[in-house]
Each structure stands twice: as C-alpha cells, then as structure tokens.
Amino acid sequence: MASSIPASVPADGTAIADAAEARAGRGARRTRRLVAAGGAFVALLAVVALAAPWLAPQDPVRQSLRARLAAPTLEAVDGKAHLLGTDHLGRDVLSRVIWGARVSLLVGFAAVGVGGIVGAGLGLLAGYRGGWADTVIMTVADAQLAFPFVLLAIGIIAVLGPSFPTLIVVIGLSGWVAYARVLRSQVLVLRSREFVDAIQALGGSVPRIVGRHIVPNVLSSLVVIATLELARAVVLEATLSFLGLGIQPPTPSWGGMVQEGREYLDTAWWISTCPGLILMLTSVAVSRTGDWLRDLLDPTLRGE
C-alpha cells in the first residue's frame, strides 16, 4: 500500500467515461444517439416552457362554447385551428399542453432545488461533522425512507391546502434523502483523504475546506441525483394535480388535464392522452439522461 494517490480523483469523469465507452463497444453509438434524442427533447421542452406566451397559438384558459370537444384538426373551428383539438370547455389543448410544460418544469426544478439544498446541506453536515448530527440526520432519513412519503404528502397538502409554495416544498422534501445519503458517504471518504489533512494543517477554515475542496469533488454526484430527482418531481407534481391536490384549475397542468379529460375518454380521447403522452415522454427522457449521466460520471452510484 505504498501508493495512496488514486488513479483518478472523483471529480474527474473523463477517464471513467473513456473506459465505459470502450467497454460498451458497438452499443455505445446507439446509446449515445438515444441519449442525444432524450437530451434534445428535454432542451426543447425547456425552450417551449420558457417561450410559452409566444409559442402557444391561443390563450390557454380562454373558453369557447361553440368549439367544445373539437377533434384535432388543421381546419378552423370557431375561427381558430386546434391542432390537438379542444377540451370540454372549448379550450385549445395544444396551448394548454405548452403552458402546462411551464408549470411542470417550474415546479420540477424548484422542487429539485429545495430537495437538493436541504439534502446536500444535511449530507455534508452529517458526513463532515459526524457525531450526534450524523446520527440524528441519518435516523430521520431512514425513517422517511421507511414509509410511503407520497401518502404523507397527500395528507400534508390536504391540510395546508394546495398552493405553489406548498407543492414545491412538499415535493422537494420528499426527495432530500437521496442527496443526503450519497453526499454523506462521499464526504466521509473525502474527509479522510490526505489533501484535507494538508489544508487543515495549513490553517484552512472549515467553510473553505468544504466550499473549495469537498463540494467540487461531489458535484458530479449531485448533478446525477438532481437529474433523476427531476423526473420524479415532475411525475409527482402531475400525480398530485391529477388527484386534485396539486396545481388548481384553471391553471393548465398536465396532471390536471388528464383528470379533466377522464370523463370524455370515450368521445374525446385527445384531452387526456396528449398531455399524458408528453408527460410520459418527459419522464422517460429525463430519467434516461440521468441514468446515462450516472454511468458516465459516477458508476459508484449504481447500487443506490
């Protein structure tokens, strides 16, 4: 054990990526193309969400009694074309899906932010400080993993009433454990490394060590978890909205739209199916991107 210098530092993903690519061989190009497609889809969705006011052909909440339940068509109904048809109130489904992307991603990213900050902060604390802080944080984490948080989320939202901030905090906090556990174990390893001892010996303060030397080394794991959590957050928001506990009408959200279209499934399938399929695509694309990032940046996370 003379050599304690690792072949590659954890933050350096390139060596691992090269090895992974070499191993994957002929499947690699296909995988890369799939991932590129997934990434492109997510990027496109982000652009659509940001540009919703300009992209949406119509006002997403404008009702039109004469254009109720119009099937998807290129021709004009009631003076307007409805590419994806209209819903039971005559609202344009395409416009609502576009505005729904905005709500979905807004809640998703905000929830990931909340969960990430809380989870990473507690994970760093537990790993770096150890002792009773570690014990308390990890006990709570275990307890949270030990029961279906979705049910509790439903209970909390039911009591507090659905609103944007409640939704974001509840969805965010439902995911903090993933960050905390991974960061804790990584920090535990990093802390015992010689470079940390060296900085300590040179008089480096704790915030400096954590901020300049620990955080950069765990950043790649953080990105991987955040991506996987984004998929979960988007689906959870849609699920809560579907149950009537998330985004409230008339604000368009994908889950809410699926719920609204349920009664008309037999006669107007497009109301539920369009937002549902987009949600499904989003979920698959984001989680695939996350899986790929994980294999690329941090193969050690596989077991999590």
Added chain:
Amino acid sequence: MRPFLQFLGTRLLRALVAVWLVSTVVFGVMRLSGDPVPLLLPPDAPRSEYARVAAELGLDRPLPVQYVIFLGNTLRGDFGRSLHFRAPAMEVVAGYLPATLELGLTSFAIAVIVAVPVGLLSAVKRNSLLDQSAMAVALVGQSAPTFFLGILFILLFSLKAGWLPTSGRGTLAHLVLPALTLGAFAMASIARLTRSAVLEVLRQDYVRTARAKGLAEWLVVAKHTLKNAAVPIVTITGLQFGGLLGGAVVTETVFAWPGIGRLAIQSIYSRDYPIVQAVVFLSALLFIVINLAVDVVYGLLDPRIRPR
C-alpha cells in the same frame, strides 16, 4: 445466531423509531389543520357547547399533554370518530382494507411471476431481440406515471377494445387492469434488477467452473445462478411491495376501486381527517412491517450482511 439477533434488534429499533416519527408527523399535521371543533357543531351553537366539545376532544389541555394522549390513542389504534361515517375511523378503514390487499397482492403476484422469468431470460440471452425489447418496455414501465398508465389501459382495453370493465370491483375481470397498472412499476424494476443480478452472478468464477466441467447451461442457471442472484431480487421485491401502497392511492382513484387509497382521497375532499390519519398511519405501519420482514429474509439468505 447472536449476530443475527443483533441485526434483527437494530432493524426492529429502527422500525419503532420510524413508527414514532410517523405518528409525530401525523400529530403535527393534525394540529396544523386548525380547529376541528366548528366542523362538529352546527354554525349557531352557543359558546358553552363549543367549550364542551373542545373539552371532550381534549383540546383544552396543553399541547404536550395532548401529544402524550395522542400517542397513547395511536398505540391503541384510536384515531377518533369519522365525521362522515359516524363510526370509529380505524373500524371504517379496516372495512376498506381487504379490497386494497386484494389489489396489492394480485399486482404484486403478477409483477413477480412476469418479471423474474423475463429478467432471467434477458440475462441468459443477453443482447438478443427479446432482451432488448423487454428492457425497453421495462424502462418505459419504470418511468410511466401510474395514473396515466391506468387511463391508457382504460382507453385501449375497455373503451376501444371492450375487453374489460373500466372500473369498480366484483369479478376477476375487474381486477385485471387495476392490478396491471399498479404492478407495472414493480414489474419493470424487478425485471431490470433480476437481469443485472443474474448477469453479475454469471460473471463469477464458480459459474465458469460449472461450465468448464461440462454442466448443461440450464443446470448452470438453475443450480448455480438463481440461488445466488436471489438476495438482491428479494430485496427489491420487498421494497417494491412497500411502494405499491403509495401507488394504490392513485390506482384506486383511477379505477374507482373501493380500497383505503380511494377512501383517503375522498376523506380529504370531505375533510374527514380522522380517516386520513388512520389511513396514513396504517399504510406506514404496513410498509414498515414489510420492510422489516424483507430485512429478516435478507439476513437469512445472506450470512455476509448479518454483522452490523
């Protein structure tokens, strides 16, 4: 046996802490929900009547005392009376539990029966068409939102094809779509994990030895691989079973299945909080007990993880 008992003790202790934390959160949420007394009284009730009901519910005591009383009641399964059903909340919930168990166990059984063989075949016939298509379906199944999967199933198999009923409980046909919907995520996860667990074992030296001594391939798989791949499979399977409880809320709502999940959602709408609390607590308890059972099985299967 000693390290195993120790392992068991640690897990039991953790489970108890989890139960305690859940009940504390339930208490906290209940307090946040505001004053329940006006819900129980006619709007024109006099103040003396208000005070009487508040005292009856113990709401005039200090908060710590209320908390202790609450913990005691929780231990006895007493969550108060349902405002809607006019019966003890736990009794009402217990009446709805069989439907949920029926649905949960069926979807779980379907998931395991389909997923384990598919995962095994995928691993043995790695990179074949079967492997690739099964894993593609599994990937989608793992990321598809449960509620939308249910809607799609209803649209395709009930409304368009007319094969199965759209909702309700009764015949075996009523059970098919809800069970598939609820089991989809577990099925996908178990299939993917079975595949990777079997692949991992197939790489081991003892499998190479078994092959080298001329054992038929099916025997290599049956005798040397399955048993060793069982540990991770059992773990994820157990975890998935716990996870089914969360999915039951959504699935039961989509298919109008009369179980505790749908009861919880309906009780939220009618502000019948004792029922909501009883469902949350009962589900958490079930989940924790299942996880504990999985840990025990895990410990029995794999002697290596017993210490700690």
